[in-house]
Structures are given as C-alpha cells and as structure tokens.
Amino acid sequence: MSGKPRLTYLNGRGRMESIRWLLAAAGVEFEEIFLETKEQYEKIIKDGSLMFQQVPLVEIDGMKIVQTRAILSYVAGKYNLYGKDLKERALIDMYVEGIIDLMQMILMFPFSPPEAKEKNLDSIKERATNRYFPVFEKVLKQHGQDFLVGNKFSWADVQLIEAILAVEEKVPAVLSGFPQLQAFKIRMSNMPTIKKFLQPGSPRKPPPDEHYVETVLKIFSK
Ligand SMILES: N[C@@H](CCC(=O)N[C@@H](CS)C(=O)NCC(=O)O)C(=O)O
Secondary structure, three states: OOOOOEEOOOOOOOOHHHHHHHHOOOOOOEEEEEOOHHHHHHHHHHHHOOOOOOOOEEEOOEEEEEEEHHHHHHHHHHHHOOOHHHHHHHHHHHHHHHHHHHHHHHHHHHHHHHHHHHHHHHHHHHHHHHHHHHHHHHHHHHOOOOEOOEEEOOOOHHHHHHHHHHHHOOOOOOOOOOOOHHHHHHHOOOHHHHHHHOOOOOOOOOOOOHHHHHHHHHHHOO
C-alpha cells in the first residue's frame, strides 16, 4: 500500500463526497476503489471489511473506518481541523450536523420519484434559505472573521463550502440574500487546496446522473 488513505465507495458523490472534500481541503492525497457491481460489494462484506455491511469505508492508519461521521471526525482531528478545545469542537459539531441535515436532502434528491422532484427541490430551497444559511450568515457577520470557528480553518468551513456549492447547483440564486456567504464562498474557493479540488480532473465527483442512481440501486438492492 502507498500509505495514502484508501476510499471504497461508488464512483459518485453520495456519502463519500464530504470525506473527499475534507481530505482534499487538508491537502491529503488518497486512492479510491469504486464499487461497480453487487459482487464486488458482497466480496468486501465477506472479507469482513464493512462493520455494518455499509460503505463509505476508509482505510487509514491501519484501520478500516466505516460510518461517515466517524471517518470525518477522525480526519478532522488528525489534520487539525477540529478546533483548539472541547468548546470549539462542540461548535464545529453543531455547525457540521446542521449542514449534514441539509446535505441529506440533497443526497436523497436524485432518488425521489419524478412526481416528488419539484416539491423536494422547493424544500431544499426553503430549508437552505430560511433555516441553515441564515445561521452561518449571522455567525460570519457577528465575529467578522474569515472562518466559522476560532478564526481558523476547520471542518465546519469545508462542510459549508461543499453545501453552498451543492445547493447552488440546484438553486443558482440561493446566495442572493447572503452577502457574508457570498464572500465566504470566494474566500474558500481561493484556498489553495480547495482551489485544486474545484479544478477539472480532481477527485471531486459530478452531480449524480441516471447511471449513478441505477448503479446505487443495483448494488444495494436486496
Ligand atoms: N450511517 C451510515 C450509513 C451508510 C449507508 O447507508 N451506506 C449505504 C450506501 S450510501 C449502504 O451501504 N447501503 C447498504 C445497506 O445499508 O445495506 C454512514 O453514515 O456511513
């Protein structure tokens, strides 16, 4: 093995994308194994690699870590993106969990039936505009710093820039009433590691298409 973390998931965003974002933002290179078939998935279950028979799986520092949040918090801790003390950590956890709730809606969107798409899109827009983005707009305005927590780049910043870009793909004008978030987006996009991740050819995955949805359904069907 190369010593780089090894990620096992499908060749698409899903639950792995935040992990790719966080590693990339930390400047860490990684390898990826893409599940294309049910047989491949069943084989890694048989091998005992998946504690709960679920991916994402990340092999790092001699461990096979599953559960998205466990992976993310390990990476955040290891690369110093998890605050300077328990209080900052609690703040980061709150921000991250809120953003994950919003991202969950985006994650499930491609799997919604055609007749529910419009309603689900409206819900994403409504929640982003009225519940989640106002929180971060206010935080940034109140402390006037570049980053969400402790005047230092953290996991919370990475989650937020990922979420902003993901919501914008669906609702392009979503930031129109959020000047602080507009400036935050520009700042984050210009951080060297993030800038690199946003460039073509990086491990960042495109928005899910029909082929991705079919592959997910095929691999995980009972
Ligand atoms: N709580 C887990 C959920 C993981 C999960 O649901 N993974 C899906 C793929 S995105 C899966 O492996 N599904 C197969 C199954 O649950 O049997 C996490 O956050 O990692």
